[in-house]
Amino acid sequence: MSDPDLQELSGRWLRQYRPAPEAAVTLVAFPHAGGSASYFQPLSGALGPQTEVLCLQYPGRQDRRHEPCLDTVEAFVDAICAVLRPRTERPLVFFGHSMGAVLGYETARRLEAERAVDLLGLIVSGRRSPTTTRHETVHLRDDAGILAEIQELNGTDTALLDDEDIRQMILPCLRADYTAVETYVHRDGPPLRSPVSVLTGEADPQVTRQEAERWSEVTSGGFRLQAFPGGHFFLNSQQGPVTRALTESLADFRAAASSPRG
Template sequence: MAELPLLDDPWLVRHHPAPGSDLTLVCFPHAGGSASYFRPLAGALAPRVDVVSLQYPGRQDRRNEPCIESVDGLADAITRALRPLAGRPLAFFGHSMGAMLAFETARRLAAGQGTEPLGLVLSGRRAPRTVREENVHLRDDAGLIAEIQKLNGTDPALLVDEDILRMALPSLRADYTAVETYVYREGPALDCPVRVFTGAADPQVNREEAESWAEHTASTFAVRTFPGGHFYLSEHPGEVIAALVEELDDFRR
C-alpha cells in the first residue's frame, strides 16, 4: 500500500491518519460547517478508511480568509486542492451544501481529468434540478440565526455567545448565499454510483427531491432514509456510520 500523500493545503484536514487504508473519503461540510464536524466519523472509520475533511475559508483556522460566496467558486477551489490525492481511490461524502459541492467537484474531475470518485454519498440535499424559492441569505442576523436554530445543527449555547456568533455569521451567510444562488448547468451524468442519505423529517428535502438525484448518474443509485431531521447524522451516528461503511465497501467492488 502506497504511503498517504502529505497534506499541506489549508483546504484539506486529516484528523485520523490511516496509512494502511486503500480508500480516501473526502468529506464536504454543510453551510456554516467546518472540517471538525467530521472528526468523529474519521475516528470511527480509521484505520480502514483515510478520511480527509474539507475546511472552507472563513472559519476556524481559516477565519481570517475571505469567504467564497458561490458553489462554482468553492467547487473550482476544491478541485484544485484535491490534486495531491490524484491517483488514489476516492469517495465523496457531502452533507447539505456539501452534497452539492461533492457533486460539482465530481463533475469537474470528470471533465478536467477524466476521472471520477469511486462513488458519491450525498446527504440532506435535494437534486440540482429541483428548485425551491429560498432567501435565507438575505435575512438579517436574527433571521439567519432563526434558520439554523430550526435545523438543530448548532449547539444552542453557541448561539447566545456574541463572540462566537460574530465569528460564525459571515461564513454562514456566505454559504447560504452560495447554495441559494446556485444555478444548475446541464451536463453529462456521472459514471460513478450515487447514494443519497436523508432524514425522514428533514424540511430541506423530501423523498421525490432525493430520488431525483438518480438523473445524475449512469451507474447504480439508491436512497436511504434515517430517523431524524436535517442533522439526522448527528442524532443517529452509529446507524449512519454503519450504512456509510456498507456503501464504501460496495464502491470498492
C-alpha cells in the first residue's frame, strides 16, 4: 500500500483531538456499539502530554455515515489492523469499552501474533471476558427493541432518540455493531503476552465481577481489575477516577516493558 493510500486509510479511521508531539506512548481508543470517536474526546484532553490518544472512527457514523457498516468482528479487526500496522513510531496501548473491548482484544491478538507493533498492554472496560458466553439477541429485535436496549444502558442521551432523523441515522450502525459483537465466537489460541487491565461498573448488567475476573485467562502478562460505582457507562460518571486508573495502567505497562526479563 502506497503512502497516500495509508494516509487516506488513517484519515478515515483515526481521530486525534489533542496534539501530543512529545508523547512516549500512543493509546488507541475503541468505541462501544453505536459509539464514535468523539466519545473519547474528553479522555483525550484529560490524559497528559506523555500520551497520544488516537480514537477509532468506525464506518457508518458521523462523518463516515455514508459508508457501509461492518457487521462482524473479523471485518473490524481486518480494517483496524491495516490502519495500525504502520504506527511504529511509538509503543501502543489499546483501550476498548464494551464492543470496543472485544475489538481491542482481537486486534491485540492479531498484531501480537504478527509481531507487527510494539504493544505495551490492553485496557478493557464494560465487557465480560471473551472466555465467557451469554446468549444475546439484541441484533434480532425490531428498531424499537434496539433503542430500548440503548436507553436501558444509558449510552445515549435519551432526548436525542426522540428525534426521528437521529434515530434513523444511528439505527443501521447500532444493528450492525450488535450483530458483530453478539455473533462473535472466541477461538482458543496463545494468550496475550501483553498485560491486561480491566475496568468494570459495580452495577453493570452486562458484566458480573466473576465475568470480569476471567479476563485474566487471556494473558500471560500482568492482570489488574478495578471496579467503579455505576452501570454499563460508568465512564461517564467516573471520569476522574477512570482517568487516574488509565494513567496508572499506562505507567505500569511502561514499567513492565522496561524491566529486564528473566
